[in-house]
Amino acid sequence: MIHYTLRRQMRFSSNCNLKRNKREGRYIRFLRVALFVTRQTLPMYSHKKSPHIYSLPQLISCVLLKIYMKNMSYRDLEDFLLSSGDIKRVLGLRRVPNYSTFSRVCNRVTGKEIKRILGKV
Known part of the structure; x- marks a missing residue:
């Protein structure tokens, strides 16, 4: 009896997770496309000897999110990423970069490159 109810609860919870994953916010959809x-x-990575903590696509996707959300400072972007676990999961971040990293x-990537990438997104 206990085995049956546990299996039933697991099936119910997995169905709930599937329903929850179908509906995403616009920021997560934007980040999926930007990361792609x-x-x-x-x-x-920008250099072969750079510390491989964050990849360049992850960081540029965060900067593109900052541009997409308009009038957001780097500190606000850091705080936004700290408060949302789904965005960290989509980007594959274990920890959130400091605002100075953004x-x-x-400064490393030119504005033309960012505009070109933003045009593709």
Whole structure:
């Protein structure tokens, strides 16, 4: 009897998770597309000896989210990423980058490249 109810609960909870995953917010949909495009156009890391904590597509996707959300500072972007687990999961981030990391990435990548990638998204 207990085995049957546990199996039934597991089936019910897995069905609930499927229903929950079908509905996504616009920011998560935007990030999925942005991450796909940046992985196609940019190298994984800016230099072979750079610390491989965050990939370049992950960081540029976060910067594109900042541009998409309009009038958001790097500190606000960091706070937004800290508060949303779904976005971290979509980006594959174990921990959230510091706001200065986003600033350094923007200085490293030219504005033309970001506009070109944003046009594809």
